[in-house]
Amino acid sequence: MNFEVTEEQKAIREGVAAVAKQFDDHYWGRKEAEESFPFEFHRAMAEGGWLGITMPEEYGGAGLGVTEASIMMNEVARHGGGSAAISTIHINLFGPHPIVVFGNSDQKSEWIPRLVSGKDQVCFGVTEPDAGLDTTRIKTFARKVDGGYIINGRKLWTSTAQVATKILILARTTPIEECRKPTDGMTIFYTDLDRSKIEVRKIPKMGRAAVDSNATFIDEYFVPDAHRIGEEGKGFSYLLHSLNPERILVAAEAIGMGHDALGRAARYATERVVFGRQIGQNQGIQHPLAESWIELEAADAITMKAAWLYDAGMSCGAEANAAKFLAARAAFTACERAVLTHGGLGYSKEYQVERLMREVMVFRIAPVTEQLILSFVAEKVLGQKKSY
């Protein structure tokens, strides 16, 4: 067992930190207030080559694993950008995974370099109003026509669709009733997001105003055969490949945000003097902060373990889910404590922690809820009967 951070991993952390530190609280506060996409941050990360961290080297990426991607995203989250900074680039890391693994060489050489350089931004059209985690119930349908498909349907929570140039769509190509298994009969398309033909409607939400989430309406949209990934009907199984990496990344991101909030709280606790002493000198203040550090570090340990398992080609479902569960809770609690440590000022926007607190909530819900994680562990690890 070796917990030593490699030279390369250190260099990744420092390189990412150097980019992230150019964007201060003022920048992220302004992006939030103006609800404007952090293009400058996206560009800076693209210029540093960071968007290609998990992409194959032959297409301009670095070919690194989930471990390195987790380190990178953890660092992205530590410098005030919160989930806005994360979501600006998150989907780039594992969203295009089906293309990398199942796309043909023409598709890969045409699409991946553009994602690595930041020329293209992709959004993810999987979730639907009537099918969240129950993905097999999606209603979006791709009807085969000469030379391609006509797609109709609605997608929900399509993040970055206001700015993305590409969309990855999961659609049924065979009705569920006609499939042998519910997971059959779905197909993945990677195609242009033409907002003159696909309607993208912003969803007002609790946090992360800078990076949009949307309801997306696809109406008689033609997609050529060349934009289909892999075989027709196998889309769902392609998607499964990126589920565990995503959970691990989300865990690493949440932990980064938790550390950001905790750092702010610890700093404030040593600066703020009440009744003639630093407030952090009181155990009522210092103990909860210490507890958060312990929780975040514990979550980090299992997150890195899950990443290591994945990169070593071993099964990591339980660990990836456990990491997401622990990390989201630890980060949520750290942000809550950060607000409380700041007292009244924690409630004001000036001290940023209220923004982090609003943003951190999403990690407890997405990409998978705490309840489904518990059901997964109960069933797969502890041998209990499926409860849903």
Added chain:
Amino acid sequence: MKVLVPVKRVIDYNVKVRVKADGSGVDLANVKMSMNPFDEIAVEEAIRLKEEGVASEVVAVSIGVKQAQETLRTALAMGADRAILIVAADDVHTDIEPLAVAKLLAAVVKEEEPGLVLAGKQAIDNDMNATGQMLSALLGWSQATFASEVTIEGDHALVTREVDGGLQTIKAKMPCIVTVDLRLNEPRYASLPNIMKAKKKPLDEKTPDDYGVDVSPRLSIVKTAEPPTRKAGVKVGSVDELITKLKDEAGVI
């Protein structure tokens, strides 16, 4: 023209320095270490010279503990072509003195035959500000210290120096040693593709014995102490009171 850039692994400038309990030095155990910021500026300048076509190769060299390999990888990730690590100490608390470093660098210079040595003006850990000057003396090369601007013109370097009261421009005959100051440039960050490339660049490991240099210390540290803590100030009620206090209590006017 080849450019040689010495880089030192030092305590990160963001770290709050703590003195060891026995006063023998600064505590470096489990502390973040980075490339000396002035050396980063030197690396950046060397890479720019290469990009301009003035330099053909940039060689980074570090002298110290084995972990200085990380510092050299940083230089390689910024754009240096290859690196030489001279492992001269086992303990992270051992600081190789400027004269020994200068002697080792002089030996490296004789082997590598660079046209220019670009070094940081000083390391932020011990602030000796001596290595570049000593190297110049050992080699008999010209030196230009505290550079804020460097231009190579044929067999001369035009160097603007930050001196007390202004800027001085001097013309130094090549080959020469230039030590760089804070305002020369703003070092770049290592991009991911360059971090990946750095892994494959050559890094030679040597020892002081390979160069026949004795690195045993000639100085002994008598005491290391924290700076005195600043006493709280007082608020004055009026300009008159301030002047009175400055005159009578502080005795400065």
